Amino acid sequence: MDERRDCGPFCCEMGDWMRIALIIPTGGSQGAQSFYDYAFYSKFLLAKKYISCRLAIPTLAALTPAGHEIRVFDENIGEIDYAWGADLAAISVMTMFAPRAYEIAGRYRTQGVKTVLGGIHPSLLPDEALAHSDSVVIGEAEEVWPAVLHDAQAGRLKRVYQAGKPADLTCSPLPVRTHLARGRYLSDVVQTTKGCPYRCEFCCVHAFDGQRIRNKTVAQVVREIESIQGLGATYKKKKSIFFADDNIIANKTFARDLFQALKPLNINWMCQASMNIAQEQELLTSMRVSGCGAIFIGFESLQADTLDQMHKTVNRRYDYLDVIAKIQAHGMLVQASFILGSDGEGPSAFEELIDFIRESRLLAPVFNILTPFPGTELFARLEAQGRILHKDWSRYDTKHVVFTPARMTAEELLDGYRRVSREVYSFSSILERLHYYWDMGFWKEHNTIDPVRFRYRLLFAIRLCSLLASRRMERSRFIARILPRVFDPRVRVSSILALMAYNDSAYSL
Numbered sequence: 001m002d003e004r005r006d007c008g009p010f011c012c013e014m015g016d017w018m019r020i021a022l023i024i025p026t027g028g029s030q031g032a033q034s035f036y037d038y039a040f041y042s043k044f045l046l047a048k049k050y051i052s053c054r055l056a057i058p059t060l061a062a063l064t065p066a067g068h069e070i071r072v073f074d075e076n077i078g079e080i081d082y083a084w085g086a087d088l089a090a091i092s093v094m095t096m097f098a099p100r101a102y103e104i105a106g107r108y109r110t111q112g113v114k115t116v117l118g119g120i121h122p123s124l125l126p127d128e129a130l131a132h133s134d135s136v137v138i139g140e141a142e143e144v145w146p147a148v149l150h151d152a153q154a155g156r157l158k159r160v161y162q163a164g165k166p167a168d169l170t171c172s173p174l175p176v177r178t179h180l181a182r183g184r185y186l187s188d189v190v191q192t193t194k195g196c197p198y199r200c201e202f203c204c205v206h207a208f209d210g211q212r213i214r215n216k217t218v219a220q221v222v223r224e225i226e227s228i229q230g231l232g233a234t235y236k237k238k239k240s241i242f243f244a245d246d247n248i249i250a251n252k253t254f255a256r257d258l259f260q261a262l263k264p265l266n267i268n269w270m271c272q273a274s275m276n277i278a279q280e281q282e283l284l285t286s287m288r289v290s291g292c293g294a295i296f297i298g299f300e301s302l303q304a305d306t307l308d309q310m311h312k313t314v315n316r317r318y319d320y321l322d323v324i325a326k327i328q329a330h331g332m333l334v335q336a337s338f339i340l341g342s343d344g345e346g347p348s349a350f351e352e353l354i355d356f357i358r359e360s361r362l363l364a365p366v367f368n369i370l371t372p373f374p375g376t377e378l379f380a381r382l383e384a385q386g387r388i389l390h391k392d393w394s395r396y397d398t399k400h401v402v403f404t405p406a407r408m409t410a411e412e413l414l415d416g417y418r419r420v421s422r423e424v425y426s427f428s429s430i431l432e433r434l435h436y437y438w439d440m441g442f443w444k445e446h447n448t449i450d451p452v453r454f455r456y457r458l459l460f461a462i463r464l465c466s467l468l469a470s471r472r473m474e475r476s477r478f479i480a481r482i483l484p485r486v487f488d489p490r491v492r493v494s495s496i497l498a499l500m501a502y503n504d505s506a507y508s509l
Contacts (some may be wrong), residue, residue: 021086050076058175102132124375142167262290343406350416368398421506427478
């Protein structure tokens with residue numbers, strides 16, 4: 001079945017086609033390991049792997065009329081083939097990968113290939129992006145991509161394309177994933193809604209996607225997941241779905257219908273949600289029954305004054321420990337995210353956070369250094385105050401300090417971030433938390449419904465054994481202590497692998 005939609009007057013005529021390279025850049029050749037390169041997964045699995053493909057690329061493939069030849073180059077997976085002979089190179093750009101995207105565009109332009117940059121960074125800084133490319137798409141591509149192709153074919157590519165209104169998601173095409181190296185991704189990404197009603201100071205989602213919640217139809221989402229499962233005949237079937245919605249329960253009526261429709265699809269999934277999900281017991285039950293295993297929630301800070309400054313006052317209504325308990329009672333992990341370095345926080349905030357993780361027993365919390373991304377109110381405020389240290393976008397990755405903190409030095413903030421990460425993800429801390437979840441049988445029901453095959457447990461154990469001779473004695477001791485548990489039905493081996501990856505990242509900072 002052809003998954004491409006009819007693009008009306010912009011459809012190419014017979015013989016009038018282009019070779020189009022759709023490109024996802026990574027961090028370039030700086031050499032420093034990043035959490036975002038998923039290096040440990042690749043080393044452990046003995047194959048180049050990445051968490052997922054950025055959804056913009058299969059969406060562009062779906063918007064491209066039949067007749068054009070498409071190749072996808074994801075630098076997280078492999079190198080770009082510049083010799084392929086592209087007529088048009090379209091590059092999806094996030095802020096931290098902008099310098100690399102500009103390098104790629106520059107190389108294509110020296111070959112005479114027209115380049116188009118799109119995504120959140122070029123949309124918020126179009127003048128900067130235009131200095132490195134032939135054209136920029138501002139905002140969502142659904143409405144303008146056919147025009148980009150039409151103009152490129154005619155040799156009159158415009159400098160800027162911008163949609164007149166937000167895309168109607170009920171008209172969005174089914175993303176085309178057949179161009180992806182699918183066996184190399186750990187999960188598939190599906191997005192059911194766009195927009196966020198909140199205006200958090202550090203976030204640019206509302207600037208890019210708007211504050212009004214837009215959603216696909218439930219039938220669209222089901223069809224998309226079924227198409228992913230259908231590719232199992234050709235590729236290794238994936239049952240893991242990440243819903244990329246910024247808040248999957250923003251429209252509760254839609255969410256309720258969606259979760260009901262997911263139940264027969266037999267998938268494992270995780271999502272992002274706001275903290276008020278803890279008060280929605282009916283929704284939580286429906287989420288778990290339909291296959292949800294984890295919910296990512298932005299806790300951001302333990303301090304009420306800091307939440308106020310972030311404009312994240314919604315979090316002040318809830319007791320964090322109560323939120324964790326209510327959600328995890330349904331068998332779903334809470335993956336809490338915290339931001340370090342806000343103006344109201346001094347050096348004591350690091351120990352307070354470590355103590356909270358110890359008390360709450362959060363299995364896999366995420367820590368980020370406050371980062372003033374372009375287009376955010378935070379960036380505007382800090383720039384006006386003269387506190388932006390530089391605009392080397394490759395370091396705007398939430399792992400580096402790019403501004404002057406208010407109550408500590410930049411060095412103290414970076415050291416505190418490292419200390420929190422290494423304390424929480426030391427192997428002794430990981431093992432303590434794992435035993436807590438194993439002893440309560442947290443994954444026992446999950447493993448009954450979706451059992452991990454003996455073959456995979458055996459391969460996992462063999463691979464662990466190969467790491468016993470590691471020069472890192474703490475890791476060797478950790479492996480020796482968990483090996484006897486690998487075949488325990490209460491143990492989810494994917495959780496062990498994820499936590500080992502977090503440890504590897506923490507000690508590479």
